[in-house]
Amino acid sequence: MTKRQTAKVNMLIAMILFFEKYSITFATFVQLVTEITGFTGSYDQLQLEIAQQALKISGVTTTKETNLEKAIKLTVKSARKARAWAKNTGNAKLEALFDVQISSFAEMTQSVVINSLTTIKTTLNSNISSLTAYKVVATDVTAISTAINLASSDIGTPKQAITTRAVATSQIEVFIDECDAYLGIIDDLLVPEYEDTDAAMVEAYHLSRNISSLGNKATGLKVTVTNATTGGKLQDVTVTIIEVARSGVSDITGISLIERIKPGTYHITCAKESFVTVTAIIEFELGKISSLAVAMMPL
Numbered sequence: 001m002t003k004r005q006t007a008k009v010n011m012l013i014a015m016i017l018f019f020e021k022y023s024i025t026f027a028t029f030v031q032l033v034t035e036i037t038g039f040t041g042s043y044d045q046l047q048l049e050i051a052q053q054a055l056k057i058s059g060v061t062t063t064k065e066t067n068l069e070k071a072i073k074l075t076v077k078s079a080r081k082a083r084a085w086a087k088n089t090g091n092a093k094l095e096a097l098f099d100v101q102i103s104s105f106a107e108m109t110q111s112v113v114i115n116s117l118t119t120i121k122t123t124l125n126s127n128i129s130s131l132t133a134y135k136v137v138a139t140d141v142t143a144i145s146t147a148i149n150l151a152s153s154d155i156g157t158p159k160q161a162i163t164t165r166a167v168a169t170s171q172i173e174v175f176i177d178e179c180d181a182y183l184g185i186i187d188d189l190l191v192p193e194y195e196d197t198d199a200a201m202v203e204a205y206h207l208s209r210n211i212s213s214l215g216n217k218a219t220g221l222k223v224t225v226t227n228a229t230t231g232g233k234l235q236d237v238t239v240t241i242i243e244v245a246r247s248g249v250s251d252i253t254g255i256s257l258i259e260r261i262k263p264g265t266y267h268i269t270c271a272k273e274s275f276v277t278v279t280a281i282i283e284f285e286l287g288k289i290s291s292l293a294v295a296m297m298p299l
Contacts, residue, residue, distance in 0.1 A: 003103055008176050009050070012043055014208040015183065022201060025194075032189045039182035046175035068113060071147035072105050075117045078124055078144065081134045085127075092263075092286050097123060099287065110151070117148050183209070187252050206233070206253045220259035220289050221282060225250045225270060228295035234272065237296065242267040259289075270294045 019026075019036050026032050083098035097120060105113045124131065125141045187209075195202045221241065225234040233254030240247045241258060243266050248256035263286045270278040275296040282290050 002106065005172055005176060006103070008180075009046070011209065012046070012176075012179050016040065016043060018205060018208040025198070025201065026190075029189070029193065032186065032193070035182055035185050035189065039179055039186065042175055042178040042182060046172065046179060049172050049175055067147055068110060068151040071117055071144060071151050072102055072113065074140070074144045074147055075120050076100055076102055076104075078131075078136045078140045079120050081136050082124055082127070082131055085131055085134045085136075087287075089130075094123065094127075096286060114148060114152055117144070121145055121148065191252070209251065210253050210255060219263060219284055219286055220257065220261050221268070221284070221292065222289050223248075223250065223256045223268070223270065223292045223294055225254045225256070225294045225296060228297045234275075234296055237270050237272045237275075237294075240269045240271070242269065257289075268292065270296060272296060274299050 019040070026036065079098040079100050083095055086092075086094035086098055100120070105116065108116070121141060121144045124136060124144070125138075128136065128138055128141060131137075190205060191202055221239070223237075223239045225237045225239075226232060227234050233250075233252065235250055235252050235254065237250040237254075237256065238247055239250065239256040239258065241261065243264075244261065246258050246261065248258040250256040261284050263284050265281060265283045268280045268282050270280075275298055278294050278296055280292060280294070282292060284290055
């Protein structure tokens with residue numbers, strides 16, 4: 001799965017737990033129970049597809065794939081330690097280079113992965129004397145180099161594995177969309193019905209609906225949008241980072257999250273039909289999610 005899909009699935013898991021916790025509360029709201037049942041069914045199908053994805057990919061995984069996975073794991077293990085060194089020494093460029101997870105390589109072609117791993121390995125080796133205190137030593141770099149060399153050989157059918165992963169990832173997206181469709185209806189039923197009589201439960205619902213960022217070292221923007229008149233969360237607001245043409249849309253919790261932005265100063269716009277567009281200037285710092293609270297005035 002992609003990082004975005006993983007984040008979405010984590011949110012869906014939180015929703016399943018929420019619905020189980022408050023099942024008695026919803027018992028008399030027949031249509032809401034029907035939609036929750038439909039959501040649960042789609043979620044179950046999604047989990048089956050996720051399991052099938054692992055089986056499909058493993059069915060075409062070759063010796064090359066196995067070596068590549070080993071190379072990734074070894075590189076990430078040393079790179080994460082090296083990132084701590086880079087951060088402590090104020091080397092932002094190397095901190096960004098070493099800021100990797102295994103999932104960082106999930107959607108790359110094998111040739112791109114090999115090139116990325118080689119760059120990290122070479123940089124580790126160049127700074128090995130400084131990294132000893134961080135438990136990164138020459139034998140670690142040698143092991144990484146060996147795994148990369150094995151993965152670079154012409155063994156196996158990597159293209160088949162990549163194609164299979166792409167197909168499975170696409171199928172997972174279908175079931176995520178189904179779950180989202182049910183949640184859109186559930187939003188319209190649950191929130192207005194209970195927001196006055198059980199505000200705490202509705203707040204728990206909003207928190208469960210929030211799609212959390214993976215990890216805490218990304219550089220990006222989190223915008224929380226409210227209605228300036230009512231104070232309520234504002235959904236479907238388009239948040240755009242002008243200079244890089246990156247956009248996100250606020251969810252039911254009023255939150256829009258845009259990640260993987262290079263450090264720098266950018267112009268932000270928040271736009272929604274029937275509301276006054278809001279503009280702002282934000283400075284992005286490496287490894288931090290910048291937060292922006294926006295109250296939009298209705299026209």
